[in-house]
Amino acid sequence: MMSHTGNIVELQQVEKKYQGVKALQSLDLNLHKGEVFGLFGHNGAGKTTIIKLILGLIEATSGQVSVFGKDPAQAGTRELRAKLGFLQENVSFYDQLTGMEVLEYFARLKGTSCKRSRKECFGLLEQVGLKDVCGRRVKTYSKGMRQRLGLAQALLGNPRLLLLDEPTVGLDPIATQDFYHTIDHLKHQGCTVVLCSHVLPGVEKYIDRALILGRGAVLASGSIEQLRAQANLPSVFQLKGRPGLSKELPKELCPLDPNNNASMRIAVPMEERMQTLRTLAGIVSIDNIDIHLPSLEDLYTHFIQGHYDQESALC
Ligand SMILES: Nc1ncnc2c1ncn2[C@@H]1O[C@H](COP(=O)(O)OP(=O)(O)OP(=O)(O)O)[C@@H](O)[C@H]1O
Numbered sequence: 001m002m003s004h005t006g007n008i009v010e011l012q013q014v015e016k017k018y019q020g021v022k023a024l025q026s027l028d029l030n031l032h033k034g035e036v037f038g039l040f041g042h043n044g045a046g047k048t049t050i051i052k053l054i055l056g057l058i059e060a061t062s063g064q065v066s067v068f069g070k071d072p073a074q075a076g077t078r079e080l081r082a083k084l085g086f087l088q089e090n091v092s093f094y095d096q097l098t099g100m101e102v103l104e105y106f107a108r109l110k111g112t113s114c115k116r117s118r119k120e121c122f123g124l125l126e127q128v129g130l131k132d133v134c135g136r137r138v139k140t141y142s143k144g145m146r147q148r149l150g151l152a153q154a155l156l157g158n159p160r161l162l163l164l165d166e167p168t169v170g171l172d173p174i175a176t177q178d179f180y181h182t183i184d185h186l187k188h189q190g191c192t193v194v195l196c197s198h199v200l201p202g203v204e205k206y207i208d209r210a211l212i213l214g215r216g217a218v219l220a221s222g223s224i225e226q227l228r229a230q231a232n233l234p235s236v237f238q239l240k241g242r243p244g245l246s247k248e249l250p251k252e253l254c255p256l257d258p259n260n261n262a263s264m265r266i267a268v269p270m271e272e273r274m275q276t277l278r279t280l281a282g283i284v285s286i287d288n289i290d291i292h293l294p295s296l297e298d299l300y301t302h303f304i305q306g307h308y309d310q311e312s313a314l315c
Contacts, residue, residue: 007066008033008161008192009054014063016049016216023049024216027063031161036183036193036206040300041213047196048089049216051163054194055086067161082110085159089166089196091150095139099130099149102138103156110157124152129178143170151179155186162186165196180206204296212300214307220299228294231302234267237276238290245285253279 009031016024024046031037039047052058053065056072065071070080093102100121107117125134128148138146147170154162168176183193183206197203204224211221220230236256239245243262246255253276255264268276273291280286294302 006033007031008068010064010066011050011053011060012064014053014060014065016046016053016058017061022216024053024060027216027218029211029221031192031194033192034187034190035208036187036195038203038207038210038296039194039196039213040198040200040210040296042304044215045213046216047213048165050213051086051165051194051196054161054163055084056080082157083160085154085156085162087150087154087162087164087167089169091146091153093138093146093149096137098135098137099125099141099145100134102149103134103152106153107156112157120156121152124155125149127155127182128152129175144172144175147171148175151182155182160191162191162193163196164194166198167195168197168199176202200297200300201295210296212303214304219303219307224296224299227296227299227303228270231294231299232270233294233298233302234269235273235294236292237266237268237280238292239264239266239280239286240288241283241286245283248283248285250279 007030009029011027011029014024014027014029015022027046027050029050039050041047049058053060054067054072056067056074059065059073065073068080068083072080094105097105103121103125104117107121108114112120122131122134125131128151130145130148130152133141133145138149141149147167151164151167154164168179171179180202183195186193195203195207207224209221209223210227212219212227220227222230240263245262246264249255249266253266253268255266257264266276277289277291280289
């Protein structure tokens with residue numbers, strides 16, 4: 001069952017205090033079916049608290065939390081839990097068991113029968129690239145292999161909502177790519193994915209929306225395009241051409257690196273992008289133009305820095 005609004009998760013004006021520590025304040029959050037949602041923020045910003053509230057491990061101090069139309073912290077939510085997958089940060093397993101045994105153990109906890117669980121576990125171990133080592137004890141696994149096992153555990157039972165805390169920590173570049181392909185595949189099957197991460201480079205093309213948290217408050221939220229519009233940061237145009245190119249640029253286009261003659265970068269405000277492109281296209285000594293829009297990392301730094309600046313101005 002979903003809420004009457006069709007949202008998979010709804011948090012309304014949620015506040016969470018731990019013994020006087022304000023971890024979250026006035027938080028509104030809606031997650032839709034089949035979207036990948038990035039949750040970003042500094043250490044202690046409140047990301048894990050949001051995940052714990054969605055999992056029903058803690059209760060909000062005030063406000064409403066609804067997951068598939070139910071309060072996850074209330075009793076009788078076994079059915080609800082079967083729809084959730086969770087990968088925690090710094091995952092650890094019982095080291096003496098093999099990868100297969102660990103996964104089967106979790107499958108049984110989720111209520112899968114013995115016969116079905118073996119088949120499902122084998123398929124998942126293959127999917128995360130652990131098929132060949134599934135008979136080895138977990139104590140012999142590398143950090144990345146443990147992380148892959150954690151991901152397989154989170155995918156058990158074909159969850160409709162997947163919560164992943166730092167899922168790519170310890171994964172090599174190929175395994176990280178494989179991970180994002182798995183996420184893409186799940187999204188297309190209608191699974192909603194929440195991704196908490198400090199590793200921002202490369203994430204933006206896989207997420208539909210993001211929320212940036214600072215000290216428990218929402219600093220910005222929306223699609224990458226919406227965040228770019230809110231931040232209003234300039235794009236960087238990288239120009240390549242013949243020596244002496246800088247002399248041909250109109251005066252208002254000031255290079256960031258004026259000493260380089262044949263290759264240079266200029267910062268262009270968002271609203272002037274198209275006009276600048278038209279102007280540059282008319283300069284024959286320019287051979288190539290690369291446009292770099294503000295990355296998720298740039299946006300994150302902008303919003304977090306702005307928040308700190310505001311706080312220090314108030315002190
Ligand atoms: N059980 C607890 N008791 C007291 N304070 C807590 C407790 N759990 C979290 N906090 C505090 O709540 C705030 C938010 O913590 P949370 O773990 O949600 O942050 P986070 O964004 O997940 O951080 P990180 O990126 O470091 O994992 C922090 O100030 C933290 O110290």
